[in-house]
Amino acid sequence: MTTQQERPTQAPAASPTMEELAKAVDDAATAVAALPAESRTVAEGLREALDALNKAALTAIVRRLRDDNSTREALFELVDDPVVHLAMMVHGLLRPDPLTAARQALTAVEPMIAAHGGSAEVVRVDDRIAYIRLGGSCNGCSMTDQTLRTTVSEAIVSAVPAIDAVELDTAPAPTSSAAFIPLGEISVRTAESGWVDAGAVAEIPRGELVVRSLTDEHGESAEVIIVNIGGTLHSYLNVCAHQGLPLDEALIDETEGTLTCPWHALCYDATDGECMSLPGAALEQRPLRQGG
Ligand code: FES
Missing domain, CATH: 3.30.300.130 (Fe-S cluster assembly (FSCA))
Structure with a gap:
């Protein structure tokens, strides 16, 4: 008669923290730096090969998750994970401001x-x-x-x-005063056909944004935001690249040149619309001209 032996249960190993992972990387880099030149070359070659492999894999994962509506939200959550965020930064998939x-x-x-x-x-x-x-x-x-x-x-x-x-840095820090903005009219192109008056430049102080609902002579309409960064205006559709929510209450950091969505805090480069929190996402720019 056989008896069934019970296996001892083992608690799953805890995942290392980001601090532990970073320390392991630092320790390994220090050890490699102390190797004789020939060994160091071999070790650095191995590291570069592994980096290239990891970057290719991460890029493929990001593209796959980003391009599918049903998985994009999971990608946003993953980017908030400190370890994933660090890995993406290290491999150039997230751009620092x-x-x-x-x-x-x-x-x-x-x-x-x-x-x-x-x-x-x-x-x-x-x-x-x-x-x-x-x-x-x-x-x-x-x-x-x-x-x-x-x-x-x-x-x-x-x-x-x-x-x-x-x-x-000899000038005083920028203020939100509009004193240095030249008076003039601005126009935003809402479609191939034409330009629509979007108001006076002086209405948009530095470091702030305004929302404009525009309709051109052909009935094409668009709601845009116009952002003033350092005296230069930038125009985007009033639609966040994440869930399509409006950016009326977005936070503008003129010093860093960023625009942060008020809904889930995606951070964009306010000068070109590129998302710095998620690779490949961007605000849709609208052509803008000053002077009527
Ligand atoms: S709608 Fe989610 S970050 Fe903008």
């Missing part, structure tokens, strides 16, 4: 600046320009211009596509 990206780029040259007894900080990004505050021996020394142009500027502009130039 321009200010964060500029600060990351600056870290590459900070040791060189510190070696000269100076310091540099990106304080804001306005209208595709990164504004830098210099400290230590950089501040006011004859090397300031050279430091900016040849080191900091190159490091940031080459690394951040959303930034065209770097300047010293």
Whole structure:
């Protein structure tokens, strides 16, 4: 007569936390850096191959989930998971906002600046320009211009596509005043056919948005938002790329150049509509011209 043996039950292993995973990566990177050159080359080759494999797999998963209405919501939830978010950032599937990206780029040259007894900080990004505050021996020394142009500027502009130039932060921080907005009329194109008057530029202070319901002479209509970032206007359909909800109450961060949907907090680059929280999603831009 046989008796059935009971298997001891084992509690499932807990998933490592993000801190534990990050520490394991840091420890491995430190160990690899200490290897002899030949071994280090082999280890780095293995890491690059695994990175390429993981990026290809993540990209395929994101595309598949994003393109199907029934799974897109799951993708949004996944992106909120800290580990998934970090993995997507590491593999370039999520784009940091321009200010964060500029600060990351600056870290590459900070040791060189510190070696000269100076310091540099990106304080804001306005209208595709990164504004830098210099400290230590950089501040006011004859090397300031050279430091900016040849080191900091190159490091940031080459690394951040959303930034065209770097300047010293000598101006006061931007305010929501409309004093610097030239008076003029703006028009938004609602269809192939024509342009529709969308009001006066002065009605849209910097760092704010307005909603306009427009109808052209052919009866084509569109509801748009017009956003003022650093004195430049940008127009989008008033439809979030997530669930199609309106963006009337969206939060505008002029310093970072972002627009955040009030419903589920998707964050967009307010200057081109690209979603920074979800790869491939974007607001639908509407052509806009100033001056009637
Ligand atoms: S509707 Fe969900 S984030 Fe905008």
